[in-house]
Amino acid sequence: xxxxxxxxxxxxxxxxxxxxxxxxxxxxxxxxxxxxxxxxxxxxxxxxxxxxxxxxxxxxxxxxxxxxxxxxxxxxxxxxxxxxxxxxxxxxxxxxxxxxxxxxxxxxxxxxxxxxxxxxxxxxxxxxxxxxxxxxxxxxxxxxxxxxxxxxxxxxxxxxxxxxxxxxxxxxxxxxxxxxxxxxxxxxxxxxxxxxxxxxxxxxxxxxxxxxxxxxxxxxxxxxxxxxxxxxxxxxxxxxxxxxxxxxxxxxxxxxxxxxxxxxxxxxxxxxxxxxxxxxxxxxxxxxxxxxxxxxxxxxxxxxxxxxxxxxxxxxxxxxxxxxxxxxxxxxxxxxxxxxxxxxxxxxxxxxxxxxxxxxxxxxxxxxxxxxxxxxxxxxxxxxxxxxxxxxxxxxxxxxxxxxxxxxxxxxxxxxxxxxxxxxxxxxxxxxxxxxxxxxxxxxxxxxxxxxxxxxxxxxxxxxxxxxxxxxxxxxxxxxxxxxxxxxxxxxxxxxxxxxxxxxxxxxxxxxxxxxxxxxxxxxxxxxxxx
Amino acid sequence: xxxxxxxxxxxxxxxxxxxxxxxxxxxxxxxxxxxxxxxxxxxxxxxxxxxxxxxxxxxxxxxxxxxxxxxxxxxxxxxxxxxxxxxxxxxxxxxxxxxxxxxxxxxxxxxxxxxxxxxxxxxxxxxxxxxxxxxxxxxxxxxxxxxxxxxxxxxxxxxxxxxxxxxxxxxxxxxxxxxxxxxxxxxxxxxxxxxxxxxxxxxxxxxxxxxxxxxxxxxxxxxxxxxxxxxxxxxxxxxxxxxxxxxxxxxxxxxxxxxxxxxxxxxxxxxxxxxxxxxxxxxxxxxxxxxxxxxxxxxxxxxxxxxxxxxxxxxxxxxxxxxxxxxxxxxxxxxxxxxxxxxxxxxxxxxxxxxxxxxxxxxxxxxxxxxxxxxxxxxxxxxxxxxxxxxxxxxxxxxxxxxxxxxxxxxxxxxxxxxxxxxxxxx
Numbered sequence: 001x002x003x004x005x006x007x008x009x010x011x012x013x014x015x016x017x018x019x020x021x022x023x024x025x026x027x028x029x030x031x032x033x034x035x036x037x038x039x040x041x042x043x044x045x046x047x048x049x050x051x052x053x054x055x056x057x058x059x060x061x062x063x064x065x066x067x068x069x070x071x072x073x074x075x076x077x078x079x080x081x082x083x084x085x086x087x088x089x090x091x092x093x094x095x096x097x098x099x100x101x102x103x104x105x106x107x108x109x110x111x112x113x114x115x116x117x118x119x120x121x122x123x124x125x126x127x128x129x130x131x132x133x134x135x136x137x138x139x140x141x142x143x144x145x146x147x148x149x150x151x152x153x154x155x156x157x158x159x160x161x162x163x164x165x166x167x168x169x170x171x172x173x174x175x176x177x178x179x180x181x182x183x184x185x186x187x188x189x190x191x192x193x194x195x196x197x198x199x200x201x202x203x204x205x206x207x208x209x210x211x212x213x214x215x216x217x218x219x220x221x222x223x224x225x226x227x228x229x230x231x232x233x234x235x236x237x238x239x240x241x242x243x244x245x246x247x248x249x250x251x252x253x254x255x256x257x258x259x260x261x262x263x264x265x266x267x268x269x270x271x272x273x274x275x276x277x278x279x280x281x282x283x284x285x286x287x288x289x290x291x292x293x294x295x296x297x298x299x300x301x302x303x304x305x306x307x308x309x310x311x312x313x314x315x316x317x318x319x320x321x322x323x324x325x326x327x328x329x330x331x332x333x334x335x336x337x338x339x340x341x342x343x344x345x346x347x348x349x350x351x352x353x354x355x356x357x358x359x360x361x362x363x364x365x366x367x368x369x370x371x372x373x374x375x376x377x378x379x380x381x382x383x384x385x386x387x388x389x390x391x392x393x394x395x396x397x398x399x400x401x402x403x404x405x406x407x408x409x410x411x412x413x414x415x416x417x418x419x420x421x422x423x424x425x426x427x428x429x430x431x432x433x434x435x436x437x438x439x440x441x442x443x444x445x446x447x448x449x450x451x452x453x454x455x456x457x458x459x460x461x462x463x464x465x466x467x468x469x470x471x472x473x474x475x476x477x478x479x480x481x482x483x484x485x486x487x488x489x490x491x492x493x494x495x496x497x498x499x500x501x502x503x504x505x506x507x508x509x510x511x512x513x514x515x516x517x518x519x520x521x522x523x524x525x526x527x528x529x530x531x
Numbered sequence: 532x533x534x535x536x537x538x539x540x541x542x543x544x545x546x547x548x549x550x551x552x553x554x555x556x557x558x559x560x561x562x563x564x565x566x567x568x569x570x571x572x573x574x575x576x577x578x579x580x581x582x583x584x585x586x587x588x589x590x591x592x593x594x595x596x597x598x599x600x601x602x603x604x605x606x607x608x609x610x611x612x613x614x615x616x617x618x619x620x621x622x623x624x625x626x627x628x629x630x631x632x633x634x635x636x637x638x639x640x641x642x643x644x645x646x647x648x649x650x651x652x653x654x655x656x657x658x659x660x661x662x663x664x665x666x667x668x669x670x671x672x673x674x675x676x677x678x679x680x681x682x683x684x685x686x687x688x689x690x691x692x693x694x695x696x697x698x699x700x701x702x703x704x705x706x707x708x709x710x711x712x713x714x715x716x717x718x719x720x721x722x723x724x725x726x727x728x729x730x731x732x733x734x735x736x737x738x739x740x741x742x743x744x745x746x747x748x749x750x751x752x753x754x755x756x757x758x759x760x761x762x763x764x765x766x767x768x769x770x771x772x773x774x775x776x777x778x779x780x781x782x783x784x785x786x787x788x789x790x791x792x793x794x795x796x797x798x799x800x801x802x803x804x805x806x807x808x809x810x811x812x813x814x815x816x817x818x819x820x821x822x823x824x825x826x827x828x829x830x831x832x833x834x835x836x837x838x839x840x841x842x843x844x845x846x847x848x849x850x851x852x853x854x855x856x857x858x859x860x861x862x863x864x865x866x867x868x869x870x871x872x873x874x875x876x877x878x879x880x881x882x883x884x885x886x887x888x889x890x891x892x893x894x895x896x897x898x899x900x901x902x903x904x905x906x907x908x909x910x911x912x913x914x915x916x917x918x919x920x921x922x923x924x925x926x927x928x929x930x931x932x933x934x935x936x937x938x939x940x941x942x943x944x945x946x947x948x949x950x951x952x953x954x955x956x957x958x
Contacts, residue, residue, distance in 0.1 A: 052907035053914065059845065059902040067849055070895050330917040366910040367898045375933050376873050377833055377897050382929035385912035386922040 005031045005253070005285035006525060008272055010260050010300070013113025015494035016291035017239040017246065018147055018511040019518035024249040026522035031283060032246070033274065035095070035109025036256030037087045039116075041065075043232050047335045048225035048363050061229055062365060076104055076459045078368045084230045085117045095259050096296045097412075103405060103419025104458035107293045111256060112240025114293065114461065120208040120236050120339050121357065121505030122153050124166035124512075132499040134471040134480040135516070143515040145170050147508060151237040154212040154221075159185075161204025164345050167508075172212045174205045175221045178336035178360050180325055180392050185342060187443035200347030201439035206340030206357045209237035209508075216245070227338030228363045236339070255281070263288055263304045263490060270489045287489045287521065289482075291514065294463035294495035298407055299415035301467055301496070305486050307476050310408040311466045313417065314400030314501040317425045318460040319432075321394045322369075322451035323358060323440055328390035338363040346396075346435060350424075354432050355503040356396035361388045372453070392445075396436070397460060398428060400501025405457055407466060419457030429454055462506055464495035482517045493517050533557040533590050534716055535627070537576050537618070538597030540566045542676030543632065543669060547594065547709040554713065559587065562597070578614045586621045592628040592716035593618065599645075608648050615652040619659045629661035630715055635701070635729070635791060636784050637665060643784045653725070660723045662715050665791065666708050667701030667729020668739065671810045678705075685743045685752060693737040693754035694762075698786050700739050701729035701793065704810035707802065714800045721799060727791040730804055736785065739807070746811035759786055821858040822847045824866050829896035832869035834909055842903055849895050859885075859892055862950045873936035874947055881952045 007023055009016045012034035023030050041061055044051040051058055063069045064083030072081040079085055092107040093099070108114045124144050130137050148170040156171035177185070184203070191197045210227075211220045218241060219233040227236065234241055246252050258281060260274040270288040274281055290297040298311065340357030347353050361369070366384050373380040404420040429452075437447040467484065470477045475486045482491040493514035495506065534551055538544040539560035548569055551558045560566055561576035561584070576584055578597055586593070595618060599611060615631070622629040633653050636646035653663050670678045685691065703711075711728045715721050737754055744752040766779050774780055797804065804810075809817045826846030830838035838846075850856060865871050872893075880886035901910045908914075917925075940947070 049907075049911075049913065052911065053904055056841075056904060058904075058907075059899070062902040063898060067853060069898060070849060070853060073891070073894060330919045330922040332917075333911050333913060365898070365901055367894075367901050370897055371894065375929070376876065376936065377893055378835070378873060379929045379933045379936075381833060381897075381910055382932070383926050385910055386917060386925045386929075389912065389917075 005029050005283065007031070007287050007289055007521065008033065008270075008283055008285040009289045009291055010034075010263075010272065011113060011291035011293060011296075011494065012111055012239060012243060012254075013108070013291060013293060013494070014115045014151075014237075014239045014507055014511045015514040016113075016289070017242045018514040019289050019291060019493045019521075020246055020252070021150075022515060022518035022522045023525075024246065024252055026526045027251060028522060028525055029251045029253070030249075031253040031255065031285065032243075033255045033258040033260060033272070033283070034111055034113070035092075035259055037090060037108075037110040039084065039087050039230070041083045041086065043084050043230035044226055045232050046224075047222075048338075049333060049335050051226075076455060078228060078364055079117055080106070082117075082229055088114065088117045092296075096292075097299060097414040098295050098417065099410075099414050100417040100458065101419065102457060103417045104456050104461075105295055105417055106458070106461045107295050109259065110240070111243065112238045115237065115239045115507075116230075118236075118507065119357075119505070120210050121343075122148070122167065122207050122209050122508040123164070123355075123504040125502065125504070125509055126163075126166065129500075129502050129504075134469050134499070140509075140512050140516050143512040143519070144508070147511045147515055150242075151209050151511070152211045152213075152215040152218065153207055153209050153508075155205045155207035157205055159204035160202040161207075161343055161345060164202065164204070164504075165207040165343075167207050171207065172215075175208075175210060175212045175337050175341075176223065177205075177341045178334060178362075179331060180328055180360070180390065181341040181358065183325060183328065184358075184392075184440075184443050184445060191442045196442050198435065198439040198442060200353075201435065202345045203342055203443070204344075206343040208339055210337075210339060211235045221337060223335050223337055225335040225338050225360070225363045255283075260292065260300060263290075263300055265304075265487060265489065270487075286525070287491060289517075289521075290490065290492045290496070291494045294466060295407075295415065295417070297492055297494050297496045298466040299409070299413075301484055301487070301490070301492060302407075302409050302415070302476075303413055304490065305475065305484065307486075308409055309476060310406045311476055313403070313405040313407045313463055314465040314498075315403045315405055315458055316397040316400050316460040316462045316501060316503060317402050317421050317429070317454070317457070318398070319396050319429060319452055319454045321396070321433075321436070321453070322448045323392050323394055323445040324387065324448050325390050325392070325445050327444055330386070331389045333362060333389050336360045336362055341392075344436075344439070346432060346439070348428055348431050348435070352399060352402075352428060353503060354396050354398055354428075355505075356394055358392040358394040361391050361393055364393070372451075374450070391448075394436075396432060397462070397503045398425065398432075399503045400462065400464060402428070403457060417458070421457060462495070462501060464498040464501045464506060464510075467492050467496045468499040469497050470499065481520050482513075491517055491521065532592075532717060533559070534713075535559040535561055535574065535586065535590050535593045537561040537593070537595050539569075539571075540564065541596060542673065542678070543666075543705060543708060544596045545569075546672050546705045547596070547712055550706065550709045551713060556713075559590065578611055580614070583617045584621055586625045586627065588625055590622075590625050590627040592630060593622045594712055594716065595629065595631045598632075598648075608644055608651075611648050612651050612655065616655055619655060619661060622661075623659060628716060629656060629659065630712065631656045631661060631663050632712070633663050633665045633725075635665055635667055635727075635788055638789070641784065642787065643780050646784060657723070657725070662721070662723050663725045664712060664715065665725060665727045665729075667703045667727075667791065667793070669705050669708055670702050670739075670743075670807075671704040671706065671815050681740065682743055682747060685740055686748055686750075688752070690753045690755055691737070691740050691744075692757040694786070695756050695758045697735040697737060698759075698788065699733035699790060700736050700785075700788065701731070701733045701791055702739060702807050702810070703729045704805050704815065706815055707804045707810070711800055711802050714802065718800070726796045726800070727793045728796060728800075728802070729791055729793050730807070731792075731794040731797065733790055734807065742807055742811045746808055746817065747813060762786075818856055818858055819847060821860075822850050822856070825859055825861060825892070826850070826896065828861060828866045828869040828872065829893060830900050832872040833893075833897050833900045834905070838900065839903070839905065842899055842906075845899055846896060849899065850892075853895075854888075854892075859888060862953075864950075873932075874940050874943065875951075876940075879940065879944070879947055879951065881948050885951070
């Protein structure tokens with residue numbers, strides 16, 4: 001048993017990595033452990049259209065040599081079916097003892113966690129949104145900047161969403177849009193000038209953690225259109241790419257392929273116990289940082305606290321839809337950026353707002369759309385080969401406070417999650433549909449009838465707030481430093497400790513908060529201020 | 532489990548040996564010559580020998596397959612019976628089950644010596660509480676035995692006789708027979724007696740020959756009617772010895788084969804026989820061929836042109852890896868004219884699971900069809916620009932086609948249901 005670590009970080013996802021930097025800078029001995037899974041299917045090197053037209057082996061990355069895509073036929077999103085991402089989601093629930101009911105439980109045992117397959121959406125919480133957070137707003141401000149600069153965010157430009165995202169000062173310029181999105185934003189500015197735009201609907205460039213300028217060995221996006229499958233230029237941020245930077249610190253230790261089963265407090269600190277291959281391993285440190293992802297972290301924390309109460313889990317009610325730009329019918333297929341190009345913010349009743357982005361349909365297999373068409377397969381393909389080049393797909397998120405999902409430990413120590421939404425979600429969704437339809441119609445896009453599809457709870461994969469930070473926390477909650485009440489020395493830095501979940505993309509906030517907690521711990525443990 | 536097989540190098544014997552070894556049995560091969568292909572223990576055994584065979588201890592069952600199958604009776608009737616009697620005695624001494632492979636022709640007044648000998652040995656076996664197996668028309672596997680002869684005949688004759696009135700045969704694939712024999716040897720609840728193993732529904736001999744032509748040899752053969760009366764008359768003219776030499780005797784035994792009641796025996800052994808068309812395929816199973824046909828139909832339906840062989844093979848791999856190799860038995864119309872698949876959707880199937888299976892396979896076919904360069908062209912409309920008008924026309928066309936096939940589906944609904952009602956996923 002090794003006892004000389006200052007801090008053990010469980011998980012190498014965005015939260016774990018962000019917490020690690022300030023601790024390492026302060027000279028603390030840090031051990032990071034993770035599930036260690038790595039990619040086993042190569043992503044295409046050529047741009048999407050060339051690969052599709054020429055690569056006779058494209059089935060290997062589109063379907064997988066083990067026909068992974070077919071095995072995952074009933075999974076919620078194309079991403080979960082992509083063989084190139086199989087390793088990201090593989091075996092997570094089973095190895096972490098997570099069971100779910102009416103809830104899509106996703107997590108990762110990969111090096112870099114879910115950031116290997118994320119949508120790269122980033123945003124900063126506004127000062128009102130931070131009201132619920134039990135610390136001074138300035139404390140996280142600095143962390144937002146550090147993290148944004150470190151991971152590389154693009155999309156900076158003066159538009160209607162500049163304040164909403166609040167990141168332009170530290171960001172790179174936007175990645176070029178495709179023709180369809182260009183048209184939409186032009187129509188939007190025109191409609192606004194003429195006073196035709198729908199009230200409460202704001203449109204702007206998406207701010208994404210994808211490079212438009214080279215950064216630290218990662219290359220800028222070249223619009224190859226492979227975003228869904230994985231970017232071999234590493235333009236999209238994945239925390240696994242930061243492990244090489246962490247490894248440069250002499251005081252950084254890394255144990256890959258170690259899945260933590262439990263944590264416990266003892267006289268000299270906190271110990272973690274987990275399985276590495278066939279063997280059981282135990283490590284001891286002064287403090288443990290949980291960054292295993294909300295679901296796994298929640299199980300570890302509840303298990304260590306021996307808490308059998310139900311905790312509330314916030315997740316964003318989400319939906320997807322298809323927009324058609326009739327004027328663009330017959331447009332040629334062109335490689336384009338595959339993640340969010342334009343984002344919207346939409347005000348709904350009761351002060352609730354919705355957020356979403358629109359994407360090019362190019363990188364997504366047409367079969368994914370065929371499944372949802374009310375036509376026979378043959379004629380669906382006939383129709384979609386004409387239609388899809390003038391369509392964009394959109395998603396929409398509502399605030400996590402609308403979820404009524406609960407999680408608790410069962411007798412065997414597994415985390416049981418029971419999904420649910422509050423009653424108002426249905427009416428909010430219909431309101432959002434009709435308002436989006438109107439708003440997009442004003443800018444020349446038709447929200448295709450019946451295309452608006454609500455996902456099952458958990459489908460957003462924005463899980464949070466099971467162990468929320470509170471000014472006066474009780475057991476099962478955390479304090480301003482993410483430290484668990486009832487288990488001192490154990491800090492939660494991932495989604496689990498967020499006090500609330502807005503409709504905005506929450507990853508950057510998790511990272512900034514992890515950075516903030518990392519700084520505080522570095523200061524407390526070394527007794528001096530970090531740089 | 533230790534089994535001794537006499538005639539282990541013969542048509543049925545070699546197949547049985549192979550299967551027994553594959554199941555991990557300890558096999559002792561008893562034959563005249565030492566077999567070179569199997570690495571099993573060998574015991575010299577000759578029907579014409581006048582010495583008893585000393586069986587090694589620990590044998591659980593003796594399967595007696597050795598027989599004189601040539602039409603020329605070199606051994607004499609008595610010789611085979613005596614050899615069998617000795618073997619039965621030796622088996623009783625070591626406490627092994629005695630299983631004798633008889634024939635459908637076995638009866639006291641059989642037209643051939645073969646049938647009469649079988650009958651006499653059967654009596655010996657039954658009185659010693661042994662097991663008698665009467666197989667039907669054994670086919671499949673290597674081209675040996677009567678089956679080998681029939682295949683060679685069909686291969687060489689462009690026109691085949693269709694005897695009138697049509698004699699009936701009850702086929703059984705040699706692998707199925709071997710499986711049946713192993714079950715008799717192994718299962719304790721199978722009581723001694725006569726077991727008839729063959730397809731319970733007889734088929735005409737011409738059908739059997741035609742299946743050899745189509746499935747085994749992949750060729751077409753014409754049939755001319757030959758009245759049995761004419762053969763019988765010819766036999767009278769030829770006289771007894773010439774009859775035997777020319778194989779007429781064998782032919783005439785075919786004409787008066789008794790129909791065997793096999794269903795209950797098959798049930799006793801829990802044996803399911805493969806259908807004739809499947810077993811007649813050179814691989815002993817036409818599952819793959821059916822999967823190829825199914826894949827070709829589904830992929831052609833989605834792609835609007837026949838798929839490349841690599842995509843087609845991939846479909847078969849999917850079915851084998853993920854659907855246990857089961858075939859979705861689509862009626863022939865859909866296999867030959869894939870456009871008619873537009874009549875089918877999940878809800879048209881009378882059986883819900885079949886409907887779901889159909890959807891699954893169509894989804895699989897769609898994904899497989901897309902993931903290759905031609906699929907990119909078909910699904911993405913590459914490489915050209917389409918223009919508003921041509922796109923609009925194509926889209927209208929797609930919708931009209933949809934409407935057209937939906938109307939047809941409504942009109943022909945009862946008929947489609949009826950056709951599909953018979954279809955089953957076959958293993």
